[in-house]
Amino acid sequence: xxxxxxxxxxxxxxxxxxxxxxxxxxxxxxxxxxxxxxxxxxxxxxxxxxxxxxxxxxxxxxxxxxxxxxxxxxxxxxxxxxxxxxxxxxxxxxxxxxxxxxxxxxxxxxxxxxxxxxxxxxxxxxxxxxxxxxxxx
Numbered sequence: 001x002x003x004x005x006x007x008x009x010x011x012x013x014x015x016x017x018x019x020x021x022x023x024x025x026x027x028x029x030x031x032x033x034x035x036x037x038x039x040x041x042x043x044x045x046x047x048x049x050x051x052x053x054x055x056x057x058x059x060x061x062x063x064x065x066x067x068x069x070x071x072x073x074x075x076x077x078x079x080x081x082x083x084x085x086x087x088x089x090x091x092x093x094x095x096x097x098x099x100x101x102x103x104x105x106x107x108x109x110x111x112x113x114x115x116x117x118x119x120x121x122x123x124x125x126x127x128x129x130x131x132x133x134x135x136x137x
Contacts, residue, residue, distance in 0.1 A: 005094040009043040018070075023056050024063055026099075033100050033108060036075040038067055040097040047093050048086040060097075067099045077101035081108065 007013040008027060015027040018038060029037040040063055046052050052060060068080045081100040087093075102108065118124040 003045055003092070003094050005039075005041050005092050005096060006045050009041065019063065019067065021059060021063055024060055026063065026067055029098070033081075033098075034102075034106065036071050036077070036101040038071055038099040040064055040067055040099060042095055046095045048090075048095055049084055050086065052095060064097050064099065071099050071101050075101045078103045 004013060008015045009025055015030070017025060017027045019026040019040075020043075023044070024040060024042050026038050026040040029039050040060070042052060042056065042060065064082065068082060071077065072080055079102045081098070081102050083098045083100075084095070085091075090096075100108075118127065
């Protein structure tokens with residue numbers, strides 16, 4: 001099964017690479033939300049964030065942080081939008097982090113799906129407790 005991001009990482013498909021590290025690379029998205037929209041990917045096929053080896057997490061997110069700074073500064077942006085989809089809405093089944101330059105009034109309205117509120121304060125606390133219980137090492 002072919003993966004367009006693996007093909008970009010290997011050089012089979014051309015892309016405008018803006019950074020390459022030991023285990024990841026970043027390139028301009030060919031369908032950007034705004035000019036300067038960068039995609040950061042592991043250079044090996046890894047489908048979701050949960051699949052990223054623990055040893056690669058720190059350098060991957062250090063690269064995301066560096067790219068955030070570079071995109072913001074290079075484009076004179078006021079901030080960035082950084083996002084990862086896992087399976088749902090993941091257009092390419094290969095882990096990728098979007099780093100998008102932002103400016104006030106740019107028309108990007110945060111998330112494009114309806115908000116669902118908690119049924120009650122108890123529901124909020126129960127939800128937090130369920131998540132918290134799974135975060136114990």
